């Protein structure tokens with residue numbers, strides 16, 4: 001099968017020296033890419049900037065911004081049987097980019113932000129993606145309720161929900177504990193390394209293909 005996986009944070013530039021981003025290390029997405037390859041699948045990994053090595057045998061597309069990730073996913077998802085969107089895409093970006101470095105003159109600075117394009121939300125409606133669609137939900141409360149809502153709104157086959165309020169799992173950690181939310185059931189993958197969690201997610205996603 002052909003897997004498309006997104007990973008890492010995106011960077012939304014303010015000026016040539018600065019950007020808005022988040023704490024994603026990319027580990028979960030890279031573990032997914034490695035696990036899918038290990039299982040014999042073809043893998044395209046579309047990733048924002050991380051400090052990680054690309055798993056052997058994986059096709060790699062480097063992006064910086066949410067817009068670049070959107071464009072890459074739009075162009076490459078047509079070939080995929082399974083898409084797993086694990087990236088921590090910035091939800092907002094600066095409205096204006098300053099070509100010159102912003103000088104430290106004002107005591108207070110207000111930066112206006114606008115929404116970035118919703119890649120997961122565009123998969124079915126705009127890109128016409130017909131394969132197995134897996135999204136991630138990083139929540140600090142109401143994990144199941146928000147996760148199930150995301151599953152429905154974004155027409156996913158599976159949402160992998162994790163509680164990012166816990167310091168021992170999730171963002172920028174080596175371990176994770178997730179709840180798999182399917183349309184008809186839920187399954188908890190108990191705390192384990194991101195590599196082991198990734199293997200289970202790949203197996204579940206592959207099994208969802210009709």
Ligand code: CTP
Pocket residue numbers: 006066085086087088089090091116117118119120121134135136137138150
């Ligand atoms: N995602 C995306 N494009 C974005 C933002 C998020 O593809 N611009 C994807 C992530 O890769 C992840 C999922 O959407 O798979 C996370 O959704 P999120 O943005 O948290 O969901 P929303 O319900 O849109 O937002 P919120 O939880 O903040 O209400």
